[in-house]
Amino acid sequence: MVEFPAMKNDLLLRAARGEETERAPVWVMRQAGRYLPEFRKVRESHEFFEVCRTPELATEVTVQPIRRYTGLIDASIIFSDILVIPQAMGMEVQMNPGPHFPDPLNTPEDIEKLTKVVDVNKELGYVFEAITSTRKALNGEVPLIGFCGAPWTLFAYMIEGGGSKTFQKAKTWLFRYPEESKALLLRIADVCVDFLVGQVKAGAQLLQVFDSWAGELAPHHFHEFSFPGLQYITKGVRQKLASLGIPSVPMTLFAKGANHALSVLAGEGGYDVLGIDWGIEPSEARRIVGDKVALQGNLDPNLLYGGRDAIEREVKRMCEGFRVGGRVKGWIANLGHGITPGVDPEDLRWFFECVRKYSS
């Protein structure tokens, strides 16, 4: 493993292990993105996936929010996308401006078209390079998060060919071809494991799995089709890291809309942190998971459009909700989903300042 600068701020890692912290670490999903003028500037002359595939550019945009919010932000997340896995499996993905697959999987026969054995070093080595380069650029200021999409969410994109309102095609697969669907979900999960292990080897200090479409499934279908892949990933990553003699890192699951599954996920998912959206009260989430896992979340991202007073009032409320016996313990402050392009960066700064004020 490569040697990196010593950490100056490890609040995120301590909170992820469930420890009490002097204040809540904070970052936001999609923090490197279009709400930042400096990001839009880079995107003027570079395509989305070109930024992902060019380690210098990926490093630059990953570090942009850390630079802008120095001292107020406690984590960076590598600039990439969950859809690099379908690409590595042989599918074409365009971003215009949302994801588009010109040739999605239509029937189980199409599974044949996917790459049999994915060599992540060959196909996704550019992400590993970007991670190593970013760790150096960060100079120990904040930890670096690696990530991937969850099997169910990736499966849905690969079949729908992009975003969807109904998930009719992906669900047709689940309900008409359950065995073929499960085989494909497992194949995606295998790539997730190798990809996440590679990210740790390259320098990622925490791993987050995004199951953005978890909430589209009925609870029992979530348990049948999504949960097994999520659990397979934590087991697989920890086993592989152990067999390589590499210390494990904390793992976070963000299963959007699946707050119904918090109890099972905390008990058997294998994750150290569960991300929650704004569909559940923080105190209720804590009551369900007990002290088995740390929690991350969960302000409605649209509050960043509500003005300073609304942001302050709601952040204060959130901080009170996540306290356990008056203490800040095992909590990573975040939004309940990604920040959106229209937010004023100064309002995000105010969000960070309020978290600091009310979680100390």
Ligand SMILES: Cc1c2[nH]c(c1CCC(=O)O)Cc1[nH]c(c(CCC(=O)O)c1C)Cc1[nH]c(c(CCC(=O)O)c1C)Cc1[nH]c(c(C)c1CCC(=O)O)C2
């Ligand atoms: C579902 C999903 C995707 N990608 C991702 C998810 C899971 C999180 C979630 O639920 O939001 C994850 C993701 N995408 C991106 C990151 C980078 C790291 C970060 O959080 O700052 C991360 C962690 C960059 C991105 N990924 C994308 C952008 C915007 C595209 C651009 O720069 O033009 C960014 C900054 C594009 C993208 N990529 C994806 C979509 C649906 C879109 C279009 C939506 C949009 O326009 O915001 C797929």
